[in-house]
Amino acid sequence: MSVKQNTLKTWIKSGSPWIWMNAGAVSIAIIMTLGLLTVIAVRGLGHFWPADIVEADYQVPGQDTKVIAGEVVQVEEIPRARLAASGLPVAAEGGEFMTRELFKVGNRDLYGADFTWVVGEWLSNLRTPQALTAFERREWGNFYGYLVNVKEAGQLVAEGDASWAALQQRLQRVEDLHGQIVRLEKKDIGRINAGLERVRLQTRKLELQGTLDAVAQADLDAERAIWDAEYKVLENQLGALYQAFNRDSITVRTTEGREVELSLGKVVRAYRPNAMSTLDKLGFYGGKLWEFVSDDPREANTEGGIFPAIFGTVMMTLIMAVIVTPFGVVAAIYLREYAKQGPLTRVIRIAVNNLAGVPAIVYGVFGLGFFVYLLGGSLDRLFFPESAPAPTFGTPGLLWASLTLAILAVPVVIVATEEGLARIPRALREGSLALGATKIETLWRVVLPMASPAMMTGLILAVARAAGEVAPLMLVGVVKLAPSLPLDGNYPYLHLDQKIMHLGFHIYDVGFQSPNVEAARPLVYATALLLVLVIALLNLSAVYLRNQLREKYKALDH
Numbered sequence: 001m002s003v004k005q006n007t008l009k010t011w012i013k014s015g016s017p018w019i020w021m022n023a024g025a026v027s028i029a030i031i032m033t034l035g036l037l038t039v040i041a042v043r044g045l046g047h048f049w050p051a052d053i054v055e056a057d058y059q060v061p062g063q064d065t066k067v068i069a070g071e072v073v074q075v076e077e078i079p080r081a082r083l084a085a086s087g088l089p090v091a092a093e094g095g096e097f098m099t100r101e102l103f104k105v106g107n108r109d110l111y112g113a114d115f116t117w118v119v120g121e122w123l124s125n126l127r128t129p130q131a132l133t134a135f136e137r138r139e140w141g142n143f144y145g146y147l148v149n150v151k152e153a154g155q156l157v158a159e160g161d162a163s164w165a166a167l168q169q170r171l172q173r174v175e176d177l178h179g180q181i182v183r184l185e186k187k188d189i190g191r192i193n194a195g196l197e198r199v200r201l202q203t204r205k206l207e208l209q210g211t212l213d214a215v216a217q218a219d220l221d222a223e224r225a226i227w228d229a230e231y232k233v234l235e236n237q238l239g240a241l242y243q244a245f246n247r248d249s250i251t252v253r254t255t256e257g258r259e260v261e262l263s264l265g266k267v268v269r270a271y272r273p274n275a276m277s278t279l280d281k282l283g284f285y286g287g288k289l290w291e292f293v294s295d296d297p298r299e300a301n302t303e304g305g306i307f308p309a310i311f312g313t314v315m316m317t318l319i320m321a322v323i324v325t326p327f328g329v330v331a332a333i334y335l336r337e338y339a340k341q342g343p344l345t346r347v348i349r350i351a352v353n354n355l356a357g358v359p360a361i362v363y364g365v366f367g368l369g370f371f372v373y374l375l376g377g378s379l380d381r382l383f384f385p386e387s388a389p390a391p392t393f394g395t396p397g398l399l400w401a402s403l404t405l406a407i408l409a410v411p412v413v414i415v416a417t418e419e420g421l422a423r424i425p426r427a428l429r430e431g432s433l434a435l436g437a438t439k440i441e442t443l444w445r446v447v448l449p450m451a452s453p454a455m456m457t458g459l460i461l462a463v464a465r466a467a468g469e470v471a472p473l474m475l476v477g478v479v480k481l482a483p484s485l486p487l488d489g490n491y492p493y494l495h496l497d498q499k500i501m502h503l504g505f506h507i508y509d510v511g512f513q514s515p516n517v518e519a520a521r522p523l524v525y526a527t528a529l530l531l532v533l534v535i536a537l538l539n540l541s542a543v544y545l546r547n548q549l550r551e552k553y554k555a556l557d558h
Contacts, residue, residue, distance in 0.1 A: 037532065044525030048288035050273040050281050053134060053144055054103075055255055056126045058118055061089045068118065069132060069144050069255040070105035073518070075120070088119065102518070106134070106142035107254060114141050115518040130275035135252065136268045138298055141519065145252040147270070148259060152248050163250075167270055170248045174264050177245045181238065187489065188234055194490040195227045204386035292526065296483045301510050302519045306527060308483050312398075312500030313534060315486060316477075317467045319402035320409065324462055327406070328413025329448075329455055335414070336421040337443060356411040364472025367404030372396055372476060392497050398486050399496035401477035405469065409462035416461060420454020421447065449549075456546035460539050467535045470504035478502040480509050503531040 011017070051071045059065040077097040084090040090098070099120030108114050135143040149159035150166045158166035203220050206212035248264040271284060295305030331352075339345045376393035384392040393399070424447055432442040470478075479499045486498040507527050514520035 037529070040525045040529045040532075044522060044527075044529045045289070047522030047526060048285055048292065050134075050271060050276060050284050052128045052274050053132045054126055055129055055132060056123045058123055060119075060122060061091070067255040068103060068105060068116075070103040070116075072101055073104050073115065074102040076100055083119065090119075104142070104518075106144045109140045110254070110258070110260070114516060128274040130272060132255075132274055133252070133270055133272050135262065135270045136303075137262070137266050138268055139266060141299065141303070141516075143252060143260075143262065145254045145260070148251040148253050150248065150250050151261075154249075167250060167264075170264055171267065171270060174245060174248070174267070177241055178265075181241050181245065184234060184238055184241065186484070189231070189238070190484075190488070191490055192227050192231045192234065196224065196231075198491075199224050199227065201386045208385055293530070297481065299519075300514060300516065301481065301506065302514055302516050302523060306501075306503070306506060306530070308485060309501040309503045309506045309527075310530070310534065311485055311487075312478070312482070313467065313503045313531070314538070316398060316402050316405065316473075316500060316502065317463055317538060319398070320405040320466055321459055321463060323402060324406040324409050324413055325455065325459055328410045328458060328462075329417050331410070332414045332417035332421060333443065333448075336418050337447070352411045352414050356415070359471075360408060360469050361471040363404055363408045364475040367400055367407070367472060367476040368396070371400040371403050376400065395497070396475065396477040396499060397497040398477055398500050401473050401500065404472050404476045405466040408469065408472065409466045412461045412465065413455070413458035416458030417451060417455050420451040420457070423454070424450050449552075453546045453550040456542055456549060460542045460546070463538050463542060464535060467538060468504055468531065470502070470508055473502055473505060478505045480505075480513070503527055503534065507531065 053069055054072055055067065055069040057065050058068045076099070078100045080090055080094060080096060080098050083098055083100070084092075101118050101120050101123070103116050103118055104114055105111060105116050106114055129146075131146055133145065133147050135145070137143060147163050147167060150157050150163045150170065152170075199220055203212065203217075206216055206220075246263055246265040249261050250264060250267075251259055251261050253259045273281070276284065292305045293310065294307050296308060297306055298304040335345060335348065339348075372394065376391070376395065380387065380392050380394040428446055428450070429442055432446045433439070437445070477499055478501065480501075482499050482501050484498070486495045486500055487493065488495070507524055510520045510527065511524040
């Protein structure tokens with residue numbers, strides 16, 4: 001017995017239990033992280049797969065049988081007593097549990113909701129007709145039914161079996177017209193609107209300066225006339241495009257026998273998942289994924305893509321990185337290389353470390369008060385008086401969101417850079433000075449290059465924290481919907497005063513503010529996965545640069 005006790009004590013003193021505990025903790029953390037990402041990926045990415053459309057007879061006890069059709073989204077077992085308590089005519093006899101299924105029935109303009117719960121035991125004669133079609137619309141979600149005919153300007157052009165080929169042909173035409181309309185509205189008309197706004201502001205500026213004479217007024221009127229004439233031409237083109245866009249229509253019969261006419265201008269795509277092969281579904285799935293990452297949102301952000309949110313997140317993070325790196329590095333250099341190491345310096349270091357723990361919403365309030373109202377309002381009064389009372393920089397926007405994130409992340413960069421500076425041997429500094437270099441030359445040519453991996457580490461940590469923040473951004477520039485990108489072809493090209501979308505806020509908005517919760521739920525998972533991937537990509541880019549710098553200066557470190 002004593003031998004076993006001695007062996008156990010020896011094993012404990014050797015430190016092996018703590019090694020195994022640490023290894024177990026790390027393993028559990030990795031498994032939990034991978035498990036979370038797997039759940040997010042499965043629930044998010046599975047949303048884009050073209051599920052079969054099920055048609056079934058549904059009879060509630062004591063009522064007539066009706067036909068329902070839709071995608072089965074969720075199946076769960078629920079206690080019989082709970083169903084009875086909800087007011088359904090559930091018989092008292094039977095098993096303890098019954099099946100409840102969530103159907104995506106679409107046709108919201110007819111039924112009032114996209115989703116409905118049904119009792120599985122009351123379904124019968126389940127079938128998947130190949131002709132049952134899903135029509136994805138720009139508004140009102142999906143429409144499920146049978147294609148009856150295709151019309152052009154109200155005249156019948158195809159019906160029966162021939163209508164499917166005619167529909168696909170016209171959908172391609174509608175998609176091409178939609179692309180032309182979007183380019184015309186966003187690019188060409190947007191350019192004209194920007195030009196007219198510049199003329200208006202220039203006129204107002206000359207009025208305030210008291211220099212708006214007849215010559216200047218004539219020049220401005222001539223410029224405005226040029227813009228107006230160009231706008232008239234584009235307006236006529238746009239009207240013709242919209243007329244062609246809404247020319248065709250289709251007649252669709254629901255499973256209940258009701259016929260509805262849909263304008264093809266409101267239909268994005270039509271597909272028959274029950275008739276698709278696995279290869280067809282894979283192609284459809286890839287197209288939906290590409291649409292998700294490259295298109296603008298629609299339907300209160302529950303349909304379409306999230307490209308503006310991706311662009312806004314990346315743009316804001318890059319601007320934040322450009323701002324925070326020099327400020328954090330300069331502050332760290334001063335504290336480590338120039339400041340007298342005394343009580344005041346120690347207090348400053350403690351304050352910097354404590355700033356890293358301040359709640360993010362506090363930074364948002366500070367950014368709103370200082371950057372937006374004080375600094376932005378002052379810039380408007382000094383440089384943009386002609387825009388009053390409409391604010392230019394005195395309102396939340398991309399610049400203030402980036403600066404707020406920079407203030408939030410700068411303590412991380414300072415601490416990491418200072419630690420990197422502290423690890424550089426003193427002998428290297430003294431050797432450089434002994435060879436005749438000045439202190440600034442030593443700092444610039446020897447110290448900073450060797451500390452650059454630590455700077456990149458600070459930047460990585462800053463990006464990891466700032467890119468996922470949501471609370472402060474709600475106050476300083478991020479909004480629910482901003483499909484116009486802050487980077488375009490109109491002067492000054494990068495619009496720092498413009499509001500943006502953000503993946504983190506998009507998750508909050510879709511998950512908690514959406515009027516259609518069931519439709520929004522899969523997009524919450526998909527957007528969360530995309531946010532993780534965007535942050536990982538930004539971090540991996542910084543890690544790659546850090547490793548390159550580390551390899552470059554490894555010889556000097558020894």
